[in-house]
Amino acid sequence: MNFSAPKGLRTVGRRRVLLGVGGVLLAAGGLVGAVRTGGYDLGPAHPGALRSLSAWQFVVVQALARRIAAADDPNDESIPSADAVDVAGFVDAYVAEMHPLMRLDLVRLLSFIEHLAPLGVRAASRFTKLDGATQDAVLSWLESNDQGLLRGGFAAVKSLVFMGYYRDPRTWKILGYAGPLVGRPVGGWQ
Amino acid sequence: MSDASGIIRGRELRGDLKLDVDAVVVGTGAGGSVALRELARAGLRVIALEEGGHHTPADFTQREDQMLPMLFQDGGGRTTRDLAIRILQGRGVGGSTVHNTNLCKRTPDAILELWRQRYGVSGCGPTDLRAAFESIERDLSVSEIPAAMRNANNDVLRLGTQALGWRGGQLKHNRVGCIGSGFCELGCAYDAKRNALKVVVPQATAAGATVYSDVEVTRVLYKQGRASGVQAIARAANGEPVAWLDVRAKVVVLAASAIGSASLAIRSALPDPFAQLGRNLRLHPGAVVAGRFERTINGASGVPQSYECTEHLDYEEGSDKRVWIVPAFAHPIGTASTLPGFGARHMKAMRAYGNLAVLSAMVHDETSGRVEVGPGERPLVTYDMTTADRVQLAKGLVACARILFAAGATEVTIAAIPPITLRSAAELDGLSTAFVRPHGLPITAVHPMGSMRMGDDPRASVVSSTGEHHFVRGLFVSDGSLFPTSLGGPPQISIYAFAQHLSPHMIARARA
Ligand SMILES: Cc1cc2nc3c(=O)[nH]c(=O)nc-3n(C[C@H](O)[C@H](O)[C@H](O)COP(=O)(O)OP(=O)(O)OC[C@H]3O[C@@H](n4cnc5c(N)ncnc54)[C@H](O)[C@@H]3O)c2cc1C
Ligand code: SF4
Numbered sequence: 001m002n003f004s005a006p007k008g009l010r011t012v013g014r015r016r017v018l019l020g021v022g023g024v025l026l027a028a029g030g031l032v033g034a035v036r037t038g039g040y041d042l043g044p045a046h047p048g049a050l051r052s053l054s055a056w057q058f059v060v061v062q063a064l065a066r067r068i069a070a071a072d073d074p075n076d077e078s079i080p081s082a083d084a085v086d087v088a089g090f091v092d093a094y095v096a097e098m099h100p101l102m103r104l105d106l107v108r109l110l111s112f113i114e115h116l117a118p119l120g121v122r123a124a125s126r127f128t129k130l131d132g133a134t135q136d137a138v139l140s141w142l143e144s145n146d147q148g149l150l151r152g153g154f155a156a157v158k159s160l161v162f163m164g165y166y167r168d169p170r171t172w173k174i175l176g177y178a179g180p181l182v183g184r185p186v187g188g189w190q
Numbered sequence: 191m192s193d194a195s196g197i198i199r200g201r202e203l204r205g206d207l208k209l210d211v212d213a214v215v216v217g218t219g220a221g222g223s224v225a226l227r228e229l230a231r232a233g234l235r236v237i238a239l240e241e242g243g244h245h246t247p248a249d250f251t252q253r254e255d256q257m258l259p260m261l262f263q264d265g266g267g268r269t270t271r272d273l274a275i276r277i278l279q280g281r282g283v284g285g286s287t288v289h290n291t292n293l294c295k296r297t298p299d300a301i302l303e304l305w306r307q308r309y310g311v312s313g314c315g316p317t318d319l320r321a322a323f324e325s326i327e328r329d330l331s332v333s334e335i336p337a338a339m340r341n342a343n344n345d346v347l348r349l350g351t352q353a354l355g356w357r358g359g360q361l362k363h364n365r366v367g368c369i370g371s372g373f374c375e376l377g378c379a380y381d382a383k384r385n386a387l388k389v390v391v392p393q394a395t396a397a398g399a400t401v402y403s404d405v406e407v408t409r410v411l412y413k414q415g416r417a418s419g420v421q422a423i424a425r426a427a428n429g430e431p432v433a434w435l436d437v438r439a440k441v442v443v444l445a446a447s448a449i450g451s452a453s454l455a456i457r458s459a460l461p462d463p464f465a466q467l468g469r470n471l472r473l474h475p476g477a478v479v480a481g482r483f484e485r486t487i488n489g490a491s492g493v494p495q496s497y498e499c500t501e502h503l504d505y506e507e508g509s510d511k512r513v514w515i516v517p518a519f520a521h522p523i524g525t526a527s528t529l530p531g532f533g534a535r536h537m538k539a540m541r542a543y544g545n546l547a548v549l550s551a552m553v554h555d556e557t558s559g560r561v562e563v564g565p566g567e568r569p570l571v572t573y574d575m576t577t578a579d580r581v582q583l584a585k586g587l588v589a590c591a592r593i594l595f596a597a598g599a600t601e602v603t604i605a606a607i608p609p610i611t612l613r614s615a616a617e618l619d620g621l622s623t624a625f626v627r628p629h630g631l632p633i634t635a636v637h638p639m640g641s642m643r644m645g646d647d648p649r650a651s652v653v654s655s656t657g658e659h660h661f662v663r664g665l666f667v668s669d670g671s672l673f674p675t676s677l678g679g680p681p682q683i684s685i686y687a688f689a690q691h692l693s694p695h696m697i698a699r700a701r702a
Contacts, residue, residue: 067533069532069533069537070532070533070534070537071534072534072535072538072541073534090255094255094265097259097265097428098265098267099264099429099566100566101565102264102267136532136533139532139533143530143531143607144607144608148272148274149272149273151273151607151629152269155527156267156273158527158532159267159523159527162527163254163255163258163523163527166254166523166526167253167255171522172522174537175540175541175543176544177490177521177543177544178491179252180252180253180373181252181371181373181379182250182251182252
């Protein structure tokens with residue numbers, strides 16, 4: 001069995017969706033093909049074993065995670081780093097389960113962050129090559145951008161990163177969060 | 191393939207299916223489960239097709255990273271088209287009732303009266319619906335949440351509301367055997383929720399209904415103005431199709447939620463001569479304010495919501511009081527995503543987690559959103575909040591801040607971008623509310639409604655007051671899509687009750 005679309009089906013095209021919200025990602029999307037995809041080093045933890053992200057996408061996520069989940073006290077060794085809890089590895093696995101269209105939007109956003117967003121703070125380099133302070137400036141520019149789509153895109157990336165970071169029990173002690181109760185004896189109301 | 195509950199897991203189907211039944215229900219949330227049960231109890235051959243999985247309490251691990259993808263549409267990432275509002279909706283047997291926070295409020299009489307007078311809804315007044323409300327409340331064991339179950343976050347709301355002399359009170363819920371773990375929005379591992387998954391779907395299968403999980407309905411079929419069935423795809427866990435289902439039925443009940451039903455109707459090119467389909471969507475959008483306390487709050491522990499402030503809520507159309515205030519504490523990932531900023535400052539703010547109380551202001555909205563179908567035939571939601579609704583949201587957030595200060599907060603943060611941090615209630619007097627605009631602060635919607643609204647006038651509604659489509663006989667709507675306006679409060683009991691109230695019409699049509 002296979003089914004075809006009914007006559008008169010009204011859908012909103014992808015182009016109109018993107019243009020309707022500013023067209024920024026459409027421009028960035030065009031860049032995806034042109035991105036230099038070589039020269040991105042995955043590091044020892046992920047020697048080519050990625051599920052959904054390519055090497056350059058993984059490195060961009062890793063750079064984003066390091067800034068978004070940066071510790072408030074860099075000297076406090078009890079705070080696990082984004083790398084230590086493998087935020088980028090989590091994002092890679094999470095994105096693998098996403099709807100392909102959502103995945104495509106994310107890739108476009110990563111491409112935009114890597115290649116165009118630095119221009120927003122007059123930095124003429126790729127995001128992953130910037131120092132931490134300039135990367136933070138880029139992220140602040142995105143978070144408070146006049147283009148709603150960029151703000152929304154930043155919020156999405158931030159959620160993914162924090163999901164990867166605060167999923168790890170080692171981070172819960174920063175918050176004093178006790179974690180799941182399943183499997184533990186609990187008292188309470190009946 | 192079918193487990194002890196009588197639910198067939200679509201992901202385990204091997205080979206296409208052709209089914210001939212009296213009625214097919216799309217979706218098994220609040221509205222779908224009741225329609226399914228009533229059709230089965232009437233002795234009809236009825237099935238439900240549910241696109242999400244069938245989960246049991248043993249699957250609920252209380253971990254956000256695992257439950258969001260498992261229980262929510264788009265893994266919790268569904269948003270409006272401009273990415274300004276996050277829309278949380280359920281996916282799976284039991285629908286959004288699996289991870290909701292169990293608040294139970296009947297449709298206010300004033301709203302039912304408004305629908306009768308202004309929106310031409312007949313036969314759905316307070317007296318007409320009383321029996322349905324009573325019966326669903328009995329089924330779900332609805333009761334007032336005991337004061338002893340009020341956690342510190344809810345107590346902050348109570349203290350502040352009372353200190354200001356504002357109207358508020360204890361809420362009702364549908365839990366039995368709750369141990370107050372606080373993980374309601376991730377599913378209840380203790381099986382304490384008396385919801386569609388635990389109560390209504392099992393009643394339906396006991397009465398002879400069959401439920402297929404993992405089956406997405408892709409088209410509603412109709413011929414010469416009559417519903418004739420649906421087409422659907424069963425998918426494996428990775429989303430790959432494993433089987434096609436061709437279902438013939440005299441009655442089709444759309445219960446795929448206010449976004450899912452309208453988008454499916456549009457995908458199916460249902461007649462819509464007066465351009466009503468997908469219009470008038472309400473989101474009941476909300477945003478949060480956090481107060482920092484010297485005392486420990488530990489808001490993640492205990493029943494998440496048990497108290498409400500209704501000082502700024504009445505149900506008049508165009509009213510200047512359209513805000514419902516309830517606690518809104520989240521687990522770490524939800525909190526981290528909502529707190530503005532990132533990096534070191536963000537982590538500093540997160541360290542106050544145990545001392546934060548968080549309140550949410552939800553707007554009884556009059557903005558008319560729209561459901562369309564976008565790329566990949568996925569739902570596309572447009573929602574441009576009106577100025578009047580933005581003003582309401584601003585007022586609500588200021589009211590939350592006043593409550594937090596009145597309850598003893600030492601610092602209050604409105605989660606705007608950049609964050610607005612206040613040290614006393616006096617600072618609220620001169621506060622500019624320009625931050626309440628799209629992307630100016632994280633806005634979340636958990637109560638979508640409307641989009642296929644009911645009414646007797648086909649020029650102003652999609653379905654009649656019986657829930658049947660104006661132009662396709664035998665096609666019914668039985669979910670939050672029906673409501674002509676927002677309810678101003680939690681909708682589940684209204685959705686269950688309307689499904690019950692309208693079910694005799696479905697039964698009559700299936701028997702005809
Ligand atoms: C976090 C959260 C907390 C909430 N708390 C409360 C609360 O305390 N009190 C309250 O009253 N309400 C609450 N709600 C809202 C309430 O749960 C919903 O309003 C209600 O469940 C909606 O019922 P419904 O029948 O319209 O849709 P749903 O319950 O959402 O069910 C729709 C079902 O249809 C399925 N579906 C969609 N498309 C298809 C398709 N094409 N094919 C097959 N199946 C499909 C979905 O997977 C889903 O299971 C909350 C919601 C959320 C997200
Ligand atoms: S608070 Fe009660 S209903 Fe909610 S998850 Fe815990 S035990 Fe279940």
